[in-house]
Amino acid sequence: MSALHLTRHGPIAELKLDNPGKLNAFTLEMLRAVEPFCDELERDPDILAVVISAADSKAFCAGADILEWSELSPYDFARHWVREGHRVFDRLARLSKPTIAAVGAHAFGGGLEFAATADIRIMASGATLALPEASVGIVPGWSGTQRLIRLLGEPVVKEMALFGRRISAERAYSIGFAAELAEDPRAAAFECAQKLSTRSPHANEVAKYMIHAAVGEDRGAMIETLGAGMISPTEDRNEGVTAFREKRKPNFSGNQS
Numbered sequence: 001m002s003a004l005h006l007t008r009h010g011p012i013a014e015l016k017l018d019n020p021g022k023l024n025a026f027t028l029e030m031l032r033a034v035e036p037f038c039d040e041l042e043r044d045p046d047i048l049a050v051v052i053s054a055a056d057s058k059a060f061c062a063g064a065d066i067l068e069w070s071e072l073s074p075y076d077f078a079r080h081w082v083r084e085g086h087r088v089f090d091r092l093a094r095l096s097k098p099t100i101a102a103v104g105a106h107a108f109g110g111g112l113e114f115a116a117t118a119d120i121r122i123m124a125s126g127a128t129l130a131l132p133e134a135s136v137g138i139v140p141g142w143s144g145t146q147r148l149i150r151l152l153g154e155p156v157v158k159e160m161a162l163f164g165r166r167i168s169a170e171r172a173y174s175i176g177f178a179a180e181l182a183e184d185p186r187a188a189a190f191e192c193a194q195k196l197s198t199r200s201p202h203a204n205e206v207a208k209y210m211i212h213a214a215v216g217e218d219r220g221a222m223i224e225t226l227g228a229g230m231i232s233p234t235e236d237r238n239e240g241v242t243a244f245r246e247k248r249k250p251n252f253s254g255n256q257s
Helices: 028-042 074-093 110-116 147-152 154-163 169-174 185-198 201-215 219-231 235-246
Strands: 004-009 012-017 049-054 059-061 099-103 106-108 120-123 128-130
Touching (some): 012 028, 012 185, 028 074, 049 185, 059 110, 099 110, 099 185, 110 147, 120 169, 120 185, 201 219
Parallel strands (some): 012 049, 059 106
16 A cells, blocks of 8 residues: 555545655655545545645655665656656646645655645644755755745755755744644644635635746646636537537627627
8 A cells, every 4th residue: 555645534635644664755656646646636526625744753754765766777767756756746736626734844855845735834843844865966856946946935945955954944934935833733734724615615726726827837737727717608618519519610609790
């Protein structure tokens, strides 16, 4: 079984890292479980929010399992580890449901990149953030130098990636990366998710698309999704489909005399 689990708590889904023996580090099997879970969540209209959490450990996620990726050939490392991991993290970041990461302990490397996919993050005061890849001779590969630039800013990411500095939860909160500091981030995340039940899920979904388009998060798909949403309820769309089925020329509203 993968050490990544998806469970439901009424209208809230929880995507949980469960590899505490390795500080919740990602394995290839765990990476490959992300995308099917995202597909499952997209198809479930009863899920209003997703909490991203981790099993109790000294780390929310220590990143990628070094013992696993170090055995890969350079080709497999680039294609199956970095490229595949980047793709599935992008998939999670672009989920239509609101997502909240409960960061109860340290988030390093891929663990920080995983937390960055969420819409907001709630952190424990003792948690820290780091990009330690250079200490083992590699570079961030799951959006650490891309998405994190938007969320933390170029100078902070350079501090972390080039100089190996850790960022405290308090500093993460002060610059907006963490939305809240809490003694129990998971409980706070569920409380936040529960409040979404009073809000329009459709409005939330469209607002998320609009915000993502503004910051360049899959901008092309977001713009075309919003355009499709505008055109779908029109009479022209209905006329076009009906004409196709009846094998005749469509009479669109703007073409009528």
